Amino acid sequence: MAALEELEREYERAKRDQKFQKRLESLLRNYAGRPTALSFARRLTEKLGGAKIYLKREDLLHTGAHKINNCLGQALLVERMGKRRVIAETGAGQHGVATATVCALLGFECVVYMGTEDMRRQELNVFRMRLLGAEVRGVESGSRTLKDAINEAMRDWVTNVRTTHYLLGSVLGAHPYPTMVRDFHRVIGREARAQILKAEGKLPAAVIACVGGGSNAIGIFYEFIKDKKVRLIGVEAGGRGEALGEHAARFRGGLPGVLQGTFSYVLQDAAGQIALTHSVSAGLDYPSIGPEHAALRDTGRAEYVPASDAEALEATTLLARTEGIIPALESAHAVAEVIKRAPGMKKSDVVLVNVSGRGDKDIGIMRESLNLD
């Protein structure tokens, strides 16, 4: 609790500190490559024959996904707190890579926890982290995926709390993480809203994003929450079936519960044990969901739908062949939803899709599933 309170105090101070904000903005611009492009998906729009599709290109950000927005922010806080050791959990490895990246940039020791199943399916990212100087520790317990990595990172943190900062990668965990991580990602929606107004002179009818922990989604949604006519659609991992254990769609049967310091919707059994989950995409493979998403859903401000493994893989191929963009499997879930939705929308409507990351890390999985060779 003391560490959380210290982090909250430091974060509140940093929010009001102009120098901190300027330094963060400068790093986002001159190092990470912000602002990211907003691309009009002309051929995909034509193919689907409905709404005009725009893609927010977080795949173009340094390290290949949106994760670094949050990593840069938290890394600057680590500097302020005078800590020199940073730990993180990672699912698909993008957050791990982004953490290793900022640690190399600022000179911190870096340890990343990753489930051994995820290490196998996201090998490229394991190598990148090690090349960047991070120690990657495989986690063998439980499902050997994201939630197990978080458990191990938390165990490290409580043991080494005086010297170490836990750089949590999504809008999960105890306060202040969900708020702080969301704030560091708000730049996505701020940019996208301004960009779409410039391009089309109006707001989108809908904003679509994939939701694992929920960081890229809340990052793009947040700025639009006040625009009541804009529908906010989160896409969860529909996996390979509807039974508990076959997917990671929290709003398909999840119940309010507490996991890893957060009270939100959790996939669990009747005795309150946390369920195993499945998704072809490591980054969506998590049994709980950021509490702000739970609130948006419960108040009806946002809707959450699943996309299956098969739909995500098909969406990957379609986006690659109509727009020349290979999305991460996570982001492909959002693309899968726009494929379903756009045809039924008016041609004058605009729909915004967050491409939260690029798909290089997923080549191995795509190769197993798509018959191209």
Next chain:
Amino acid sequence: MPLSFYKKPGLVVYVTCGDPDLATTRDVVLAAIEAGADVIELGVPFSDPVADGPVIQRASERALAAGTTLAQILTLAAELRQQAQSTGLVVFSYLNPILRMGMEKFCRVARHAGVDGVLVTDLPVEEAGEYLLAMKENDLAPVFLAAPTSPDERLKRIADASRGFVYAVSRTGVTGARQQLADDAEKLVRRLRRVSKSAVAVGFGISNAAQFAAVGKFADAVVVGSAIVETIEQHCGREAEAVGDFVRALVGPHPGRETRG
């Protein structure tokens, strides 16, 4: 009955219920009581025991594989209460299994089973409003954890909210036996005594008679968990006997452990 320590220092024994099965847990607990345990912490296995080291993690996995549930553990508690009238019984669980059962239902059933207290590992005092009400309504003692990193005002909040005793965690870290105990423990107990008159039990890492005696000098009670769970793990088929021997070895050589008035 109220949780108190009649011997100095008291001995609190933690077991993960259902490892390898509930019948063994029952025998192990009775053996521990016979050998000198004053309070038993009935550990409820959880899928994601974030505060636990490898020993209790493994025990939890085995207990869950055997199908152990919170409901069954409360039934076991009732059975134990019949057999051990004066031993303190504390249910030690993560929050989610309790939430799934329902806070009020859990407290009612626990009370009815003769449980004395509850410790919820991942429920900080700041979030415990509903819990404290249900506990009070059912005359159950809430025990909270105090850590070496807790600032003094927080220690006071923790001590004020706790009944029976405060569980002082001896070091920053997770459960697990250690060769060396850091000085964090004694400092923490001193700080607690400055803000509260509650009894203090110290746990995490204690596994032998020398550590028991050393901690017993400044604490009202000593908690032994992983060492017991590991003893169970290593003595398949004669768990109760092994735990009885272990507990006797722990408290046996202790010179000052006479009954308090």
